[in-house]
Amino acid sequence: MDRNKLEKKAKGKLQKQICQVVLDHFEKQYTAELRDAWSSVRDVLTSPWCWQHAVLLNRFSQNPGLESSLAEQGYHPAFPAALPYLPAALRCYSRTAPGRFPAQKHQPGRLKDYYLLNAASLLPVLALEVKDGEAVLDLCAAPGGKSVAILQCACPGHFHCNEYDDLRSRWLEQTIESFIPAPLINLITVSKLDGRQIGDLQPEFYDKVLVDAPCSNDRSWLFSADPQQAVLRLMQRKELSSLQFQLLRSAVQALRPGGSLVYSTCTLSRAENSDVINLILNSCRNVMPVDLSGMARGVSQEFTFLSGMQQHELLVLPEKGRAWGPMYVAKLKKVSST
Numbered sequence: 496m497d498r499n500k501l502e503k504k505a506k507g508k509l510q511k512q513i514c515q516v517v518l519d520h521f522e523k524q525y526t527a528e529l530r531d532a533w534s535s536v537r538d539v540l541t542s543p544w545c546w547q548h549a550v551l552l553n554r555f556s557q558n559p560g561l562e563s564s565l566a567e568q569g570y571h572p573a574f575p576a577a578l579p580y581l582p583a584a585l586r587c588y589s590r591t592a593p594g595r596f597p598a599q600k601h602q603p604g605r606l607k608d609y610y611l612l613n614a615a616s617l618l619p620v621l622a623l624e625v626k627d628g629e630a631v632l633d634l635c636a637a638p639g640g641k642s643v644a645i646l647q648c649a650c651p652g653h654f655h656c657n658e659y660d661d662l663r664s665r666w667l668e669q670t671i672e673s674f675i676p677a678p679l680i681n682l683i684t685v686s687k688l689d690g691r692q693i694g695d696l697q698p699e700f701y702d703k704v705l706v707d708a709p710c711s712n713d714r715s716w717l718f719s720a721d722p723q724q725a726v727l728r729l730m731q732r733k734e735l736s737s738l739q740f741q742l743l744r745s746a747v748q749a750l751r752p753g754g755s756l757v758y759s760t761c762t763l764s765r766a767e768n769s770d771v772i773n774l775i776l777n778s779c780r781n782v783m784p785v786d787l788s789g790m791a792r793g794v795s796q797e798f799t800f801l802s803g804m805q806q807h808e809l810l811v812l813p814e815k816g817r818a819w820g821p822m823y824v825a826k827l828k829k830v831s832s833t
């Protein structure tokens with residue numbers, strides 16, 4: 496079948512799967528929240544054939560031919576080399592053309608060479624600025640993309656990856672085994688705790704905490720296969736803000752004074768993004784916002800950000816040719832114990 500026919504077939508197949516009840520709900524909410532920006536974001540979110548996938552190389556595996564085969568297929572480094580936030584060991588490739596580099600199968604005893612991801616998923620990791628030797632907590636870690644990315648950037652002294660859901664926790668363990676070699680794995684603890692309890696269990700223990708929170712996940716909700724389940728999810732959506740706030744409060748508690756946290760979601764929803772961060776800033780007097788505008792300027796060639804955000808937050812808006820996001824990122828610092 497020629498390329499046009501294949502594309503048409505893919506379009507037809509994927510178009511049918513859009514869940515109208517979710518699209519209608521988003522249409523109303525995001526027209527109010529994003530105004531003019533929403534229609535182009537909606538065009539990307541509802542057109543999966545134009546979605547892009549970045550390729551994050553695994554610094555622990557050896558595949559000498561990989562970078563040249565990526566270059567042959569039009570991939571280039573996703574981030575400018577001079578970016579102050581960019582650790583030298585982090586190598587991520589992207590291309591403007593849609594499509595996906597072939598995924599690698601899990602092979603026992605062999606490390607994978609790369610992880611496929613939405614390039615915007617690396618922004619929370621870059622914002623966290625993990626340094627060698629630090630104690631790091633990834634509070635909501637499965638399937639483990641950001642945990643793997645953190646370990647491409649630095650070698651923490653202790654790395655705690657937590658995931659509440661049993662099945663997803665096993666997926667997380669498998670991801671770690673597939674990407675991280677034996678000596679480094681000993682620095683990693685995987686737990687299955689409710690992230691809301693970790694602040695009480697390990698108060699003031701961590702230098703850095705990532706809260707990549709459970710959220711509405713706009714991309715996947717738009718393609719919900721079961722409309723009844725979609726309606727239920729939309730009704731329960733308000734409860735997510737409360738869970739996100741409690742996870743953040745636990746993260747603040749788990750941070751040592753002087754430590755910092757990054758909060759991220761893959762939704763455009765203000766209630767799960769800025770509103771949750773504002774609530775934490777208003778209720779925890781020992782937490783201060785950290786300016787991310789330098790990082791945003793540094794990566795502005797690759798990402799489109801919603802304008803008018805505060806300096807401690809970013810919202811990546813998917814755009815044709817830069818179909819990354821949605822991804823909300825905010826950074827906070829704990830300045831004292833209370």
Ligand SMILES: C[S@@+](CC[C@H](N)C(=O)[O-])C[C@H]1O[C@@H](n2cnc3c(N)ncnc32)[C@H](O)[C@@H]1O
Nearest residue numbers: 635636637638639640641659660689690707709
């Ligand atoms: C957005 S996903 C995390 C993605 C992951 N950070 C990555 O990059 O691969 C959010 C995760 O939080 C988990 N979760 C939900 N409630 C939780 C809780 N109370 N404590 C910890 N994790 C929770 C979900 O099961 C889900 O796997």
